[in-house]
Amino acid sequence: MNNAIVIGQYVPGNSLIHRLDPRMKITIIFFFVIVVFFANNIISYSILTIFAILTTLSTRISLRFILKGLTPVWFLIAFTFILHLIVTKEGTVLFDVFGYKVYSGALIQGFAISLRFFLLILITSLLTLTTTPIEITDAVEDLLHPLKKIKFPVHELALMMSISLRFIPTLLQETDKISKAQASRGVDFRTGPIKERLHAIVPLLVPLFVSAFKRAEELAMAMEARGYQGGEGRTRLRQLKIKGLDILVFLFFLAVVAALFWTRNY
Amino acid sequence: MDITFKDVSYIYQANSPFAHKALDHLSFHIPAGSFVAIIGHTGSGKSTLIQHLNGLLTPTEGEVQIGDHQITSDKKPENLKELRSKVGVVFQYPEHQLFDETVRKDIAFGPKNFGVSEEEIERRILEIAPAVGIDESLLERSPFDLSGGQMRRVAIAGVLAVKPNILVLDEPTAGLDPRGQSDIMNMFYELHQRENLTTILVTHSMEDAVKYADHVMIMNKGTKYMEGIPEEVFAQQEALNKVQLDVPEVIQFLNAFNARFGVDIPFRRQSVAELAAEIQHALKGAESIE
Numbered sequence: 376m377n378n379a380i381v382i383g384q385y386v387p388g389n390s391l392i393h394r395l396d397p398r399m400k401i402t403i404i405f406f407f408v409i410v411v412f413f414a415n416n417i418i419s420y421s422i423l424t425i426f427a428i429l430t431t432l433s434t435r436i437s438l439r440f441i442l443k444g445l446t447p448v449w450f451l452i453a454f455t456f457i458l459h460l461i462v463t464k465e466g467t468v469l470f471d472v473f474g475y476k477v478y479s480g481a482l483i484q485g486f487a488i489s490l491r492f493f494l495l496i497l498i499t500s501l502l503t504l505t506t507t508p509i510e511i512t513d514a515v516e517d518l519l520h521p522l523k524k525i526k527f528p529v530h531e532l533a534l535m536m537s538i539s540l541r542f543i544p545t546l547l548q549e550t551d552k553i554s555k556a557q558a559s560r561g562v563d564f565r566t567g568p569i570k571e572r573l574h575a576i577v578p579l580l581v582p583l584f585v586s587a588f589k590r591a592e593e594l595a596m597a598m599e600a601r602g603y604q605g606g607e608g609r610t611r612l613r614q615l616k617i618k619g620l621d622i623l624v625f626l627f628f629l630a631v632v633a634a635l636f637w638t639r640n641y
Numbered sequence: 642m643d644i645t646f647k648d649v650s651y652i653y654q655a656n657s658p659f660a661h662k663a664l665d666h667l668s669f670h671i672p673a674g675s676f677v678a679i680i681g682h683t684g685s686g687k688s689t690l691i692q693h694l695n696g697l698l699t700p701t702e703g704e705v706q707i708g709d710h711q712i713t714s715d716k717k718p719e720n721l722k723e724l725r726s727k728v729g730v731v732f733q734y735p736e737h738q739l740f741d742e743t744v745r746k747d748i749a750f751g752p753k754n755f756g757v758s759e760e761e762i763e764r765r766i767l768e769i770a771p772a773v774g775i776d777e778s779l780l781e782r783s784p785f786d787l788s789g790g791q792m793r794r795v796a797i798a799g800v801l802a803v804k805p806n807i808l809v810l811d812e813p814t815a816g817l818d819p820r821g822q823s824d825i826m827n828m829f830y831e832l833h834q835r836e837n838l839t840t841i842l843v844t845h846s847m848e849d850a851v852k853y854a855d856h857v858m859i860m861n862k863g864t865k866y867m868e869g870i871p872e873e874v875f876a877q878q879e880a881l882n883k884v885q886l887d888v889p890e891v892i893q894f895l896n897a898f899n900a901r902f903g904v905d906i907p908f909r910r911q912s913v914a915e916l917a918a919e920i921q922h923a924l925k926g927a928e929s930i931e
Binding site: 386436437439440443549552553555556557558559560561562563577578581582585586 | 656738740
């Protein structure tokens, strides 16, 4: 896998955002995702954009790397924009393209929706870029803890999450290895008619499933051998703790939200 | 087919925080028909190197030449499939690539992809299966019913059935029992001589390198650290220890013996019996002086 998939990849670092409590990060992102939909004019959008840019810069991860990782999403954003240009018919006609009338409302709408989309994806990808999968699952388990009262299997869910996250790179590596072995035996995954290419996937999928099942069995055995018996009475090596920094950042976020709602009526 | 690397570099995940240089301006030449052992510490770039041999990876810099096929950073050969039919690669743990319903179909998979006729495939299966130690009765079984050692043999048969000119072996005996290891290595060696193959063996076993190879290349941090005939390379114990490698046991023994008895028996890939005779001669000779 030469071209790294950035969504879901952790980049080690020691920035402010890296050090934030993961629960705080998840909470802020959760509310950010909601708040983005309340922006309705230039000022409120600018506030959100500035907030997102500040956060991105403070991670100290190279901008080029982050933007490159969002390449698959650019297509979606461009698509949304163009769709709006074609469909929305509000405001005055700006110009004609091959008989299609482009309205000023369409341009504004298209831009706003694309920006909203971009902000959402940027902020959420920052979570995985600056937080290890283990921290994320710990935080999810902690945040969902109240659901235990209604017999929701919080610990099991968190364990499932951490195991699947842990095995994504392993399975990607495995896929890479097997596809190379089969390519050496003359399988062509890249060219040829669709039907043949679909057929070429069988020699890739069968070994992949076989090894995934084998791995699952081995993992279960190893966990049992080390005395795993569910979440009951289990203590943590890494204790999550809210620090002054977290509260400060949260207050800053609240201020941003307040400013947003205040400028909504401008 | 000759293999030539000219100033080849390969960088994983270039232009990202994870960029990692696996090959660093590597140059070498392997003439057709030789048996080359590539040895190196884990992470020295061996696996990256062999993936250049059949165009699975294209160099970030430099030029790879395999026979008439040239691979550079900006140019993949159009006839990649032809190259792959000539270069057979047995990857580490090749049994992980088995997938078909029967052993017969799995062995036939490679040649079929390269357009070999049905009769010819059948002929090859009947020739290769016994050679790798697969009994004919196993051909209709599912490969997933076999033992680990048998699966390995089936996977190797699947590569050999393509009849490559260059055979690349990436630790082909890892994880097998000692008997299975020597069986499989002897089979490869026999094949190498009979079919006049060019064989490239990636290994951690100095014993295998000294036993089979006529040329040894030591890799370290993506570069060529040493190269030459096994007798010369393995004579340099200190240089090898520097890159966490050991010399074969027989040479360790000879070095210790020479030092202890003040004699000088050179290593010439003697058999155990020849060595015993030389030692006897050396000791008797020493006695007669007294």
